[in-house]
Amino acid sequence: MRLWRFNGGLPSLAEHKNESVHLPIEIAPVPAQLIYPLRQHIGNAATPLVEVGDKVLRGQKIADAQGLISAPIHAGSSGTVTSLADHLIPHPSGFSAPSITIETDGLDNEASHTPCADFRQLSVSELVSIIREAGIVGLGGAAFPTAIKLDNQSKSRHIDTLILNGAECEPYISCDDRLLKERADRVLDGIEVLLHMLGAKRAILAIEDNVPDTFASIQAAVNKNGNANITGVQIPTIYPTGGEKQLIKTLTGKEVPSGGIPADIGIVSINVGTVYAVQQAVIEGKPLTSRIVTVTGEGVKTPRNLEVRIGTPINTLVDMCDGYTPFADRLIMGGPMMGFALLNDEIPMVKATNCILVASKHEAITEKQAMPCIRCGLCASACPATLLPQQLYWFSKSDQLEKAEKLNLFDCIECGCCDVVCPSHIPLVQHFRYAKSALKVQNHEKHLSDVARERFEAREVRIARNKAERAERSRKKKAALKSKPAKEEIEAAITRSKERKQRSTEGEN
Amino acid sequence: MSIFALILLFAGLGILLGYAAIRFKVEGDPIVDQIDAVLPQTQCGQCNFPGCRPYAQAIANGEADINQCPPGGEAGIAALADLLGVEAKPLNEENGVEEATLVAVIDEEVCIGCKLCIQACPVDAILGAPKHMHTVIESECTGCDLCLPPCPVECITMEPIAKTLGLWQWDKPDVPQQRKAS
Amino acid sequence: MHFLTSNAPFIAPQNSIQKMMLWVLLALFPGIITMIWQFGFGVLFNIVICVSTAVLAEALMLYLRGRPILPFVSDLSAVVTGLLLALALPTLAPWWIPFIGAIIAIVIAKHLYGGLGYNPFNPAMIAFAVLMVSFPKSMTVWTLPYSLLPSGAHLSDTFSFVFGSPPAKEVIDAMTAATPLDEMKTQLGLSQTVSEIRSASIFGSLSGTGWQWVSIAYLVGGLLLLFKKVISWHIPVGVLAGLFVMSLAFYLFEPGVSPSPTFHLLSGGAMLGAFFIATDPVTAATTLKGRFIYGVLIGALTYIIRTWGGYPEGIAFAVILINMAVPLIDHYTQPRVYGHK
Numbered sequence A: 001m002r003l004w005r006f007n008g009g010l011p012s013l014a015e016h017k018n019e020s021v022h023l024p025i026e027i028a029p030v031p032a033q034l035i036y037p038l039r040q041h042i043g044n045a046a047t048p049l050v051e052v053g054d055k056v057l058r059g060q061k062i063a064d065a066q067g068l069i070s071a072p073i074h075a076g077s078s079g080t081v082t083s084l085a086d087h088l089i090p091h092p093s094g095f096s097a098p099s100i101t102i103e104t105d106g107l108d109n110e111a112s113h114t115p116c117a118d119f120r121q122l123s124v125s126e127l128v129s130i131i132r133e134a135g136i137v138g139l140g141g142a143a144f145p146t147a148i149k150l151d152n153q154s155k156s157r158h159i160d161t162l163i164l165n166g167a168e169c170e171p172y173i174s175c176d177d178r179l180l181k182e183r184a185d186r187v188l189d190g191i192e193v194l195l196h197m198l199g200a201k202r203a204i205l206a207i208e209d210n211v212p213d214t215f216a217s218i219q220a221a222v223n224k225n226g227n228a229n230i231t232g233v234q235i236p237t238i239y240p241t242g243g244e245k246q247l248i249k250t251l252t253g254k255e256v257p258s259g260g261i262p263a264d265i266g267i268v269s270i271n272v273g274t275v276y277a278v279q280q281a282v283i284e285g286k287p288l289t290s291r292i293v294t295v296t297g298e299g300v301k302t303p304r305n306l307e308v309r310i311g312t313p314i315n316t317l318v319d320m321c322d323g324y325t326p327f328a329d330r331l332i333m334g335g336p337m338m339g340f341a342l343l344n345d346e347i348p349m350v351k352a353t354n355c356i357l358v359a360s361k362h363e364a365i366t367e368k369q370a371m372p373c374i375r376c377g378l379c380a381s382a383c384p385a386t387l388l389p390q391q392l393y394w395f396s397k398s399d400q401l402e403k404a405e406k407l408n409l410f411d412c413i414e415c416g417c418c419d420v421v422c423p424s425h426i427p428l429v430q431h432f433r434y435a436k437s438a439l440k441v442q443n444h445e446k447h448l449s450d451v452a453r454e455r456f457e458a459r460e461v462r463i464a465r466n467k468a469e470r471a472e473r474s475r476k477k478k479a480a481l482k483s484k485p486a487k488e489e490i491e492a493a494i495t496r497s498k499e500r501k502q503r504s505t506e507g508e509n
Numbered sequence B: 001m002s003i004f005a006l007i008l009l010f011a012g013l014g015i016l017l018g019y020a021a022i023r024f025k026v027e028g029d030p031i032v033d034q035i036d037a038v039l040p041q042t043q044c045g046q047c048n049f050p051g052c053r054p055y056a057q058a059i060a061n062g063e064a065d066i067n068q069c070p071p072g073g074e075a076g077i078a079a080l081a082d083l084l085g086v087e088a089k090p091l092n093e094e095n096g097v098e099e100a101t102l103v104a105v106i107d108e109e110v111c112i113g114c115k116l117c118i119q120a121c122p123v124d125a126i127l128g129a130p131k132h133m134h135t136v137i138e139s140e141c142t143g144c145d146l147c148l149p150p151c152p153v154e155c156i157t158m159e160p161i162a163k164t165l166g167l168w169q170w171d172k173p174d175v176p177q178q179r180k181a182s
Numbered sequence C: 001m002h003f004l005t006s007n008a009p010f011i012a013p014q015n016s017i018q019k020m021m022l023w024v025l026l027a028l029f030p031g032i033i034t035m036i037w038q039f040g041f042g043v044l045f046n047i048v049i050c051v052s053t054a055v056l057a058e059a060l061m062l063y064l065r066g067r068p069i070l071p072f073v074s075d076l077s078a079v080v081t082g083l084l085l086a087l088a089l090p091t092l093a094p095w096w097i098p099f100i101g102a103i104i105a106i107v108i109a110k111h112l113y114g115g116l117g118y119n120p121f122n123p124a125m126i127a128f129a130v131l132m133v134s135f136p137k138s139m140t141v142w143t144l145p146y147s148l149l150p151s152g153a154h155l156s157d158t159f160s161f162v163f164g165s166p167p168a169k170e171v172i173d174a175m176t177a178a179t180p181l182d183e184m185k186t187q188l189g190l191s192q193t194v195s196e197i198r199s200a201s202i203f204g205s206l207s208g209t210g211w212q213w214v215s216i217a218y219l220v221g222g223l224l225l226l227f228k229k230v231i232s233w234h235i236p237v238g239v240l241a242g243l244f245v246m247s248l249a250f251y252l253f254e255p256g257v258s259p260s261p262t263f264h265l266l267s268g269g270a271m272l273g274a275f276f277i278a279t280d281p282v283t284a285a286t287t288l289k290g291r292f293i294y295g296v297l298i299g300a301l302t303y304i305i306r307t308w309g310g311y312p313e314g315i316a317f318a319v320i321l322i323n324m325a326v327p328l329i330d331h332y333t334q335p336r337v338y339g340h341k
Helices: A124-133 A146-149 A175-198 A213-224 A243-251 A272-282 A314-320 A379-380 A389-399 A403-406 A418-420 A429-482 A488-508 B002-023 B030-038 B052-058 B073-084 B116-120 C019-040 C042-064 C069-073 C079-087 C096-113 C123-134 C156-162 C169-176 C182-191 C194-198 C211-227 C234-255 C260-267 C271-275 C288-308 C315-332
Strands: A033-037 A062-063 A079-088 A096-105 A161-167 A202-208 A228-237 A266-272 A290-296 A305-307 A330-333 A357-359 B102-106 B154-162
Touching: A062 A266, A124 A146, A124 A272, A124 C271, A146 A175, A146 A266, A146 A272, A161 A175, A161 A243, A161 A272, A161 A330, A175 A202, A175 A213, A175 A228, A175 A266, A175 A272, A175 A290, A202 A243, A213 A314, A228 A243, A243 A266, A243 C096, A266 A272, A266 A379, A266 C169, A272 A290, A272 B030, A290 C182, A305 A314, A314 A357, A314 B002, A357 B073, A379 A389, A379 A418, A389 A403, A389 A429, A403 A429, A418 A429, B002 C234, B030 B052, B030 B073, C019 C042, C019 C079, C019 C271, C042 C069, C042 C079, C042 C096, C079 C096, C079 C123, C079 C271, C096 C123, C182 C194, C211 C271, C234 C260, C234 C271, C260 C271, C271 C315, C288 C315
Parallel strands: A161 A202, A161 A266, A202 A228, A290 A357
Antiparallel strands: A033 A096, A079 A096, A290 A305, A330 A357, B102 B154
16 A cells, blocks of 8 residues: 655654553453543533432443533443532643542442444444444544544535554554554454444554554454455554544545645544444443553553543552552653643543653653754754744744744644754744644634624714714704794693693592 | 926826825724724723723824723733834833733622613623613623722622633743843 | 643653754864865864854853853854864964954854844854955965975974964965965966866866865765754755856856866865855755755855856855845745645
């Protein structure tokens, strides 16, 4: 199969997969507590369906999707709801957000679920609703509700290629690799479901060429499956080839239009972990309550992959890996290139959590001593979006945000390549994250001030109109007065008043 | 002869300029619009003008200085200075001090429904009927404080805007190797 | 348990300014050795004076500007600037030539424009140009290559030449000569043909005696930089291509009055300029396409100045002039961003 090359990237990034990849996936025991932030996905937060004190079962829906772009949440084990309050969430802001906390009872009683003997008997809209009800979101990290990607009926579009993203390009992370090594057959079943739903001509399962043994297990599963439309492909190991846009370019040579989605060019791209969740939901009838997480770094005693209930606090995860080593220095959710550091380990892991990296001092640098930009252009050569980071940096640091936006700031995928190659050690990506978020706030404020201006002007117009109307009325009255002799008018008024008085006295009598 | 040529030249240039004046005529008074666009539209009147637009008009006419808008703050003054090509200057303290934007909240238990605040609000952000409690539309409130003084029962307070994840901003990294504080 | 936070990426940077500058210094070594071998110890004096003055001036300016001194001096950019200037200067310049040059480069051309990363013009070339215009006589005193020296290069002669009392006129005349480019220009002006001119002893089989080996040594160093990816191929290839195409065109058109492309490529500062001077990232274009254009323009302009200008060598002026065009080049050579038409 012909492959293409995206611009730049880091071909020689240290992979650090060996730490965690050798041990098989271990199914983690039930933790004492499960914490579910209501927003674990892109879109609206879910609405709780339970009250404090309610008993819940494993697989029971505890929060429902609110609006189209949202996803329900299911309990990971049986127990009692102990709180519906704000809890620290895994987010770089360090904010708290509404969450459901469940004290587990250790029984792990399961709500009834019905496996599906033949998914081909179901209509596409039924399958979409199963996937939506199962709370499945993109497990590669974006956490976009999967059902929307697969809902092909409501839109006039044609999907010809389904891409299964098994290219785990971030260093340290090996959860998708372990999944494909151990459960490739079930992933293949999931691909069948997706092909059936999308009506796509072909499915390409892509992994990096640094894991040949995984490729062998995929090939075995593909051969066993026998569907000629499904191909396994090895692609060069170049960070960030697992980025959706970069993977699409690598496999098809096409580029997702700026601001668009892959479906615009007839492609749907889905992470292999998500495919596994789809298989579990459609064929086994189980909602998304657990996922595979890599717990790694020099800060944990036994780095490995765990199949964990979503909502498990991170400290419990680390305990399952025999606890911290003395080198534990930084707690990172996600990989070292695009993850974010957490303040403490009481934060739960969520649907999008693919890795917990407990980094030692030398694995995760602290503040870099930045020097001035020397315009060497290495950042531009490394940028997989073919941007000019040094120019974006120039405008971001001087807060000329509109200019940065014109230079396509929002096409930056924040992969961190420019940061790593920069000889001046400038935190470029942080500048871009700042500029993007500041632009969003700025646009919001602009919107508010536009609304205020509009309302102020409308009010001015209304006041002026009222005044004019009042003036018009009094002018008319005056004119009326003038047209009749004043005396007559006064006399008429006196007569009227007399009459009224008379009437009223009559009435009283 | 040369005089004649000069007259011809000047006449030609005059026609050209006259044509340009008509052809490229700018509608409205763009400078007022530009100034107005920079102002925060709080409509608070702290600048001593009855709203942002009148203040913009006054700046354009040279009747007001650029440092009279506390909600716009230093950043707003810098933007005005940039727009008008003048030196930035510190905020005039007589007009007030720069503070974080707040929103008005009516204590609905205490409100007597007198409508005075509704009349005071420059952006019609307060809803209510006579003798019924009023409420502030939070998303429309500019935090101008103008509804506070008329309230006879002092049931309106200014409160900070709740932080949301959607409007959370990443830290800006330090710009490298600036002059060290001496 | 609580943890410190910081922002991604957490992976340590793979590169540093210091590392890049070290590679540049290393890559200059073959050229330096060859120059000392061919032109004697004057080169060494130039290097010592230029580099030490440049570093001291850098430290002084950082101090005056209230910037941290150690991280900036240790980035070695001042050393590279000083060294490049030293290698461009004539080998028998009096001591104050490299001294003033280094000060002009660091104080005026670098720090008065904002220091590292902010100077629009190549500091070493600005210094060279100022010296060339201000002290034309001292700037043309080159030693003869050692194979043509009557008695070999004497350290003591060079020393006395550089520091104070110049030796007797006969000694000077015996030790010095015009550069091949200078000689070519002068003789062409006297209606000699290229082949007649090149029969003189200061011309070698490729370009000038001695000079050709120096140029080849710089080429070797430049290839090392390319191989180590410290520089991209766009600028050096652009410069050499610009110079080659121009010289080839005129060589084919009028061989009698136009020296061959080989002569142009291996004379004067062509190789040093192409690989080490024009590639200064601060003052070069930043887009890849722009860099190639930038290089071609420098190469072509160098030929124009060498052939029709007032000076025999044009690299310095070409670099400075094209530095001015960099914002324009960058503006018109922006790459197509992923997902854009």
